[in-house]
Amino acid sequence: MMKSHLPTCVLVLLAILNAGYSSKRSSVxxxxxxxxxxxxxxxxxxxxFGANVKNYSTLLLEDEKGILYVGARGAIFSLNASxxxxxxxxxxxxEVNPEKNQDCVNKGKNNQTECYNHIRLLQTFNETHLYVCGTNAFSPQCGFIDARTFSFSSNIDDGKEKCPYDPATGYTGLIIDGDLYTATRYGFQYLPDxxxxxxxYTLRTEDSPLHWLNDAEFVSSAFVRESLNVAVGDDDKIYYFFNERVVEESSSFLDKTQVASVARVCKSDMGGKKILQKKWTSFLxxxxxxxxxxxxxxxxxYTLDLGSWNTTIFYGAFVLQWRNMEASAVCQYSxxxxxxxxxxxxxxxxxSSRKWTRYDGDIPKPRPGSCVTDDIRSSGVNTSQDLPNNVLDFVKLHPLMYKKVKPLGDQPLLMKKSVLYTRIAVDRVTALDNKQYDVLFIGTGDGWVHKVVVTKTTVYIVEEIQVFKKPQPVENLVISKRQDSLYVGSQSGVLQISLSGCHRYTSCYxxxxxRNPYCGWDGKICREIVTSEDRVQMTQDMENGNGGCLNSTAEDPLIKQRTVLKGDDVLLQCELKSNLAKPQWLVNNTDPLDENEINFRVGNDGLLIMDTQLEHGGEYSCYSEENGLQSLVALYTLNVWLKLNPTSVPTPVVQLPTPISHSSSKLEFVYISVITILGGLCLVLSVVLMYVSCHQKRKGRYAMGSCRSNNVELQTVSNNFKDKSEDINNYSDGCLQIIPGEAPTLSPKRGNPPPPPPPPPLPSEFTNGIATLPNMLRKMNGNSYMLLRQNEEASSPLYNSFTEELSKILEKRKHTVLLDKLDESSV
Known part of the structure; x- marks a missing residue:
């Protein structure tokens, strides 16, 4: 079986990803x-919205009351839906009490994620009460909440038969006419049920001799009132959607494979009288x-309820995995x-063969797995407990149908590579053409939402929205047409965004x-259709997406100046808002850009002109072209110079306290004044620096603040003087001693350089002595200075010999000229 399926799946995969699923739609x-x-x-x-808890994954919207209920980890919130x-x-x-938490930890569970009370069920029970269930550290509990006071109205009950024990286990639950319909694995030793x-009557699925469910992981459930407006007296049904292990194939490869499935039970099922007691008799x-x-x-x-049960549509989001490839698909089912x-x-x-095959034998009456209708009642079977034994035996052994449920059109609506879809919600919108379009909001595993529009001819993604800055899975999506809002639940919180997003479109084009069915152009702005008082004046083109605008209605961009030297490169930026648009460049407003020219490179971010020549100068216009429409995005005037023109370099202008005249004579006066002032400042600074230099050369000392001798000597030491540094701890003069590294010398013919200025004050973190030496290099007039040590006194005998040695070296260095370039090896 493995050999027969594997090549087929490979061919199917290649067909999907390369050529499209069928010829009805293109791969685009x-x-x-x-x-x-x-x-x-x-x-x-x-x-x-976010509080000091995590896992905001359970959402319940009561739209008429304007309330959004949020179930998180250890808390339930009632929020203003608007x-x-x-x-x-x-x-x-x-929250979980300390005893339960400790028991959970003792069982080897994770105290960071599992040993909490994760809210898994939050449903409306009646007009005044809610019903809620939580995992409670692997000991589930349930209870009623009075919505008027928003508090528990009764004692908390045991929830082991209603709620999963594990917060990561697949689960779905509905409250229908006072009964709770759930599907999950209820305990570690329980089978999925x-x-x-x-x-x-409490009912459950059969587990012997053939399991009705095989390692099932439940995803969702839906209630469909099929009894409404039906002459045959049919019953309402609950549909369950899940993944389970393959049972109809015997290959060891497929035994470990999960497949998607749908199951159905009847709401009025009461179980069998002798066979299938307290078990479903309508399970298929x-x-x-x-x-x-x-x-x-x-x-x-997601179940899209359109008012009549026979028009109900289901939208499913799937993840496709084959070897190292991952993709997502969305399919539609009726x-x-x-x-x-x-x-x-x-x-x-x-x-005999240990295989599941098609059953071609006789089928007993009434048809096994069907709900009780008026026709069945006419034969004396009023409830499921009146069903014949042969019908119940057949149901027990034949839970699986032979045919598979295929999507509408026999193909997926949408395929996305390298994207993991996690949640889906659907809204049906009436556009200006009075046609209805389905808008899909699909959450991803990294915190994005795709807004997808489905038409009769195509499916396209209007936008992708990064709903959470920190990548995290989208865990729930709820739509509110009354509030024009989409609520997105995740681990970190809940985000509310607009369904329409019309404000993001700034022009008619x-x-x-x-092609957003929520939005239309009213002549001035793009706004929601439902809020417009005069829909006749609005423009929208859902079928083609390019009709109705006389022009782009957007303001022309400002002309930007670009100046470049001949032979240099320049980038003319042109940012396109739409990912589907292509840039179109015109030169001097008439000539199309020759993209084959070796100097031009056109990208999504602009036009790169390399090795610019004189003939490349001129005006460049960037247009955004999409679906046959063009709109101007950027305008440039490019100037190419042979060489740098000094007069063109802008000079900083100092604001003078005199009125500014527009005549050229007064402008010249201003420039001359500025130059005169700057020249005077330079002259004053030069005189001050010369004075300080001469003064320090004469004085040879720098005043310090808190030093005991009130002065610090600036001393120079040769790199050959190594032994003296070992006894540095003996210095105790209380002054800051700075010793520069010796730089190479120039020709003795040149004059002596001026003494170096004092080193800048050191940061406080670098004044801790020898330990910071490698980080304390400072460059001053070609010398590198180090902070060696700050001592209190200079009474050491070694200090005297050290001073004498320094004096000799200083006398010797009078005939030496320091280089401007530092010789760092001398430090």
Missing amino acids: DLDATPRLTVTNNELSDGRF DISHRLRKTIHW IRRTLYQ KARLVCSMPYYETLKAL ISDIQKVFDGPYMEYQD DCILA
Whole structure:
């Protein structure tokens, strides 16, 4: 089996990534490039909520009340849905007590992540109460919250049958008409299970002789009211989406592979009377295929409820992995296609061959796995407990359907390489053309959200938004049409951003090219369609994305001057806002740029002109070209000089306290005045420096502050004098002694150089003695000075010999000229 599947999957992978999944869409659509990239710093409309906890992954929106409930680690928050950053919020602290925490640690669990109370379920129970469950350090608990006071209204109950013990285990839960429908692995020794608890009959899946679920990891669940407006008296159903280990293949390679699946149960199921007691009698499951069976994993699913059950659409986000390649795909499924698969042939397990094959035998009546309808009731079966034994036996042994659920169009809507999709939310929007378009918000594993628009002919990414500056997975997405907001949950907090993002489009071209169904151009700005009072005057082109604008309506950019010497390189920047746009350059407003010329290099960031020649001077215009539309982005005037013109170098102008005249004579007077003032300052400084130099040469001493002898001698020592430094600790004159390294000498014919100025004051961290010597080099008039030591007295006998030696050397150096360049080896 491995040999038969592997080449096929390789071919499928190559077809997807190189040529597209089918001929209906091009590979560009399947690996679409986001038109705009919005970084976190550009999210001017973003509103963030975060407290002193982590893991804000459970969100519940009550849109009519304007409340967003957030379940985090050890806390539950009630936030203002219009502005989640508002300080007026309510908090319930629900942390693990020290005894439970210690028990968790003793069991070998991680005290940094696992031994906390992670909120996994937060659902509306009725108009006044919420129901919440938490892991509670591997000892789950559940309870009711009074929404009016936002506090627990009763004692906390045991949640081991309702909530997973592990915060990392896949889990989904719904409260429907007072009953709790959950799916997870409820304990370490439990098998994955789908359960119904609380008030009605408690049901679960069958685990023998054939497991209905095989290492299932649950992703999502959906409630579909199929009983509404149906003449046959059908029942409402709950659909579960998960990944599980392959059972219908016998290959050892595929035994370790997970496949995406969908399961279904009936809401009114009461279990069997003798067979399948307290077990589902309506459980059926089928494989869910997106693009690469056996190489794809379902990561997220969203149910788009369009008002009628038979129009329900499911959007699934998958991760494709093959060898070292990773990609993501999004597929669309209709509930009618899922229903057809559940009405089709079954599979059964053959003990002889130990394989699952198609079942072609007789099917008992009523059809196994179906809900009780009016037709079944007419035969005397009013509930599932009235079903015949042969029907229940068949359900027990045939949970898997033969056909697979394929996506609409038999292909994925979107394919992205090197991207890990983690969450998805969908909104259906009515555009100006009165057509409806689905807008997908897809979270990634590194803190981005892709906004994707689906039309009948194409799928494109309007923008990619960096919702979190620090890379982290997007763990939840909730849409509020009333607040025009998308709420994004993560480990660090919750971010609220605009659904539409119309303010990011600054011109008519930009607004039209975006093809954002939320936005239209009203003649002045790009704004939301639903807030416009006169939609007739608005412009939008969802089908083609390039019609409706008479011109770019954007202000022409300012002309920038660029001056360059002949033979040098120059870059004329042209930043394109859209990732789909291409730069088009015109020279002198008429001639297209010859991109084949060896001197020109056109990139996404601008035009690079290398080895600039005189003929390259002129005017350069950069246009952004996208989807047949052009808009001016940058204007340059390039001047090429043969050599540097001194008169063209700008001279700093000193503001004089006299009125500025525009006549040339007065300007000359100002320049002459400035030059005279600067010359006078230079003359004064030169006289002062000469005076100081002569004075120090005569005096030979520098005054110090807190030194006991009140003076410090500037002494010069030869590099050959090495032994004296060993007894440096004997100096105790209390003065700062500075010894320079000796520099090479020049010809003795030149005059003596002026004495070096005093060294600059040293930083406090470098005044700790010998230990800092390597870091204390200072350059002064060609010499390098080191701080050796600060002593209190100079009473050591060695100090006298040291002074005599220095005096001799200084006398000798009177006939020596120091070089300007430091000889650092003498230090």
